[in-house]
Amino acid sequence: MAYAEQYIDKLRKSGLRPTKQRIKICEVLFDAEKTFHFTIKELVKIIENQANIKVSLATVYNTVHAFIKKGYLKEIPLNASQSYYDTNVTHHHHFFDEEENKLIDIHQDDVDEVNIKRTIPGKKIRSVEVIAKIVSDNQSQK
Amino acid sequence: MAYAEQYIDKLRKSGLRPTKQRIKICEVLFDAEKTFHFTIKELVKIIENQANIKVSLATVYNTVHAFIKKGYLKEIPLNASQSYYDTNVTHHHHFFDEEENKLIDIHQDDVDEVNIKRTIPGKKIRSVEVIAKIVSDNQSQK
DNA sequence: TCAACAGTTTAGAATAAATATAATCTATTA
DNA sequence: TAATAGATTATATTTATTCTAAACTGTTGA
Structure with a gap:
């Protein structure tokens, strides 16, 4: 499969062996129609829903961080309780609705x-x- | 004292009673020669070093968060393990040296x-x- | 001034994200 | 295909932050 090869390539370039779990992570991250934002826990859930493969938190953390180091994913700078990641690594910015x-x-x-x-x-x-933080505009619009 | 009154004012406007601990927090935050960045733990240490007053983590957290809500302090959006705050609330930006x-x-x-x-x-x-993340420039300068 | 009370402080407990550990498993290679 | 370097996982650990409840304090009104 062409996809799998792409993923194997991405993994190798990130210094990681292509394993079942990591290829599944790649499929979810890079095979999506649109780019998306996610937390580690959300990613684990998506993987569980899309496949029968169980992936541990640790594996997902390690893989995501290797991809960030390589530039395949971006971490979004935010002071939220969890870290948010982005599959869109092109130059763009964010609103954050607090x-x-x-x-x-x-x-x-x-x-x-x-x-x-x-x-x-x-x-x-x-x-x-x-990062542009946005809040409800009750003054002018209400 | 003019200072104390300023602080009492800031505290009241933030919906907080002026207590010994909170006034000390104000002194450290707003009486400094320069604006500065800090984490909650750092702030606790500074207070302990500058005064004989012991202030608990919880009190510092509460007070800092009330000030942020009111706009007297700013939280710096970063994916660090701890939250960073800024006494400089004027419009400016940051490099973050990872x-x-x-x-x-x-x-x-x-x-x-x-x-x-x-x-x-x-x-x-x-x-x-x-937020501009910076790293060592070994390619052009070495 | 002072009693009553609403709000505050604090140590320590609870929570939860992120990281580390170590035993088991798997991809790679010679 | 056997040896091994690296991967996976459940679980433990670490640590920032928030919560809790008992003791304490600032405020208010008589």
């Missing part, structure tokens, strides 16, 4: 390019994330 | 205004934060 604890993508086209003029000696910028 | 786990301010002037063209019906933007 009342509903929900993330909403903001496409790159909807935000002017963030241009940081300051540099830190010996360091380079690895990623730039914009 | 290798050294260190936050560095980016002044507003060093970032072009982030203009989000998209809106969500019934919601308004409460805050916009830019």
Whole structure:
């Protein structure tokens, strides 16, 4: 299968052996119609629902973190009680609805390019994330 | 004392009674020469070092969160194991050095205004934060 | 001023996310 | 296919944060 080979490739490039569990994780993450946001626990549930394979939390944590290191997944910077991850690794940003604890993508086209003029000696910028927190607008709309 | 009155005012506006512990927290947070970043544990230590007053974690958590709600402090969106807070509530952004786990301010002037063209019906933007993750630049500089 | 009470503080318990452990299992390779 | 390096898992551990309940304190009104 072409898919499986892609996944095996992604896994090997991340320094991981292709195992049943990891290929299943890849299928869920990279075979979806749309990109999506998830927490580790949600991912475990999705896998359990889509297949008969049981995957432990530890395996999912390890695999997700290896993919992040490699750039196949992104971690969304948020002060939520759990970490949120994103299968959309293209340049884009997020609304975070604090009342509903929900993330909403903001496409790159909807935000002017963030241009940081300051540099830190010996360091380079690895990623730039914009988080816009939103709340109900009761003042003007009610 | 003028300071104490300021603090009492801040506390009352946050819906909190001015107590010995809370006024001490205010002194450390708002009487500093420069604004600074901190975690709850760090704040507890600073208070213990600066005064003979012992303040419990719970009290610091409650007070810090009340101040954030009121806008006297800011929480910095980061996926660190602990939450980071900022006494600088003016509009500015952050570098986060993942290798050294260190936050560095980016002044507003060093970032072009982030203009989000998209809106969500019934919601308004409460805050916009830019997090630029930085890593060692070994490729070009070594 | 002071009693009553609503709100506060605190130590310690509870919760829950994330990580570590170690025994068992599996992919790789020679 | 046997040896082994690496993977998986259930479980234990760690640690930030929140909760709890008993003791304490600021506030209010008489």
